[in-house]
Amino acid sequence: MKGMTIIVKTISSWVKVLIFLFGIYIILFGHLTPGGGFAGGVILASSYVLLMLAFGREFAEENLSLPLASKLDCAGALLFAAVALCGLLYGAAGFFWNFIHQKYLMGTDYEFNLVSAGTIPLSNIAIGLKVGASLFLVILTLSMCCKDFKPGSTENEKE
Amino acid sequence: MAVFYILLLFMIIAAIIAVETDNLLSSVICVGAIGFGGSLIFLFLRAPDIAITQIVVEVLGLIILIRATISRDRTFITGDREFFGMVVSIVIIFVIFLAGMKVFETLPTFGTPIFATVGDSASQAYISEGMQKTGATNLVTSVILDFRAYDTLGEATVLFTSIIGATVILRRKAKKLPEEPDQ
Numbered sequence: 087m088k089g090m091t092i093i094v095k096t097i098s099s100w101v102k103v104l105i106f107l108f109g110i111y112i113i114l115f116g117h118l119t120p121g122g123g124f125a126g127g128v129i130l131a132s133s134y135v136l137l138m139l140a141f142g143r144e145f146a147e148e149n150l151s152l153p154l155a156s157k158l159d160c161a162g163a164l165l166f167a168a169v170a171l172c173g174l175l176y177g178a179a180g181f182f183w184n185f186i187h188q189k190y191l192m193g194t195d196y197e198f199n200l201v202s203a204g205t206i207p208l209s210n211i212a213i214g215l216k217v218g219a220s221l222f223l224v225i226l227t228l229s230m231c232c233k234d235f236k237p238g239s240t241e242n243e244k245e
Numbered sequence: 246m247a248v249f250y251i252l253l254l255f256m257i258i259a260a261i262i263a264v265e266t267d268n269l270l271s272s273v274i275c276v277g278a279i280g281f282g283g284s285l286i287f288l289f290l291r292a293p294d295i296a297i298t299q300i301v302v303e304v305l306g307l308i309i310l311i312r313a314t315i316s317r318d319r320t321f322i323t324g325d326r327e328f329f330g331m332v333v334s335i336v337i338i339f340v341i342f343l344a345g346m347k348v349f350e351t352l353p354t355f356g357t358p359i360f361a362t363v364g365d366s367a368s369q370a371y372i373s374e375g376m377q378k379t380g381a382t383n384l385v386t387s388v389i390l391d392f393r394a395y396d397t398l399g400e401a402t403v404l405f406t407s408i409i410g411a412t413v414i415l416r417r418k419a420k421k422l423p424e425e426p427d428q
Contacts, residue, residue: 108419120294125297163402163405179344182394202382203382203386211392220404220405224411228411228415230415
């Protein structure tokens with residue numbers, strides 16, 4: 087669990103920033119280009135998984151610990167629910183009403199801009215945060231489980 | 246059309262190898278090959294959103310599976326094949342194949358979905374009014390986060406609940422029992 091060779095460590099320390107930036111791009115431009123919150127969140131999680139594979143689990147846990155990851159997960163879910171509830175509070179149209187677009191941006195020349203589509207980019211950011219933190223948590227907990235695995239026992243094999 | 250059949254043949258061969266091989270690592274890699282073939286098919290069907298999601302989740306799932314199989318001691322599958330299980334699975338596959346033949350007769354031909362031909366269906370309304378109503382130029386995002394946002398909420402809830410279960414069950418230290426005294 088101490089990590090891989092120095093070649094892998096050097097390459098991954100350069101590449102991890104690019105992967106993280108690409109994930110942010112996929113999330114932020116989800117309403118303009120192919121992609122969106124789910125795919126971008128998985129890319130964000132995979133940059134941390136690359137860190138975990140190259141440098142070991144302890145290094146990745148120093149960067150993004152388990153309580154912080156679970157807090158980010160909850161924050162993403164809360165933000166998505168808050169965006170949905172804002173539509174309910176803001177007007178009579180109901181849950182998940184795209185209030186920003188319908189109230190302010192409708193009829194203006196905002197298409198193909200980064201700031202367009204009302205609540206959709208906010209929901210994309212929430213979903214991306216949530217999916218990224220969730221998948222990182224899955225791999226973190228699974229690798230913790232793998233570390234405690236004893237070859238003699240067969241109970242830990244069922245997952 | 247020919248590229249779909251080539252990719253489908255590739256995926257079927259990879260699936261057969263993934264089932265038949267004894268080495269766990271090559272089995273996992275063959276499962277990854279099936280996923281990459283699927284993402285290529287999505288790309289040729291002009292669905293780049295699904296292709297991106299498929300390839301990204303495939304890579305992450307492949308890493309998880311390789312990690313889970315390599316860290317174990319046993320990387321080879323041993324044991325004899327059961328005759329009864331094989332017969333049962335062949336019969337079940339044959340029944341599903343017959344049912345599938347019946348179902349495929351009623352489907353519209355490949356490449357002409359029924360929503361494209363019926364005039365006032367929901368997807369026609371999404372395509373014609375989606376950009377004006379939501380402002381998003383990527384119609385897939387406008388469907389999954391505006392028109393069909395309840396589905397996304399349900400998916401997020403499922404993911405959230407499963408992560409809660411995984412972190413609670415697989416955590417290393419259990420919480421203190423209520424009858425234990427504080428230190």
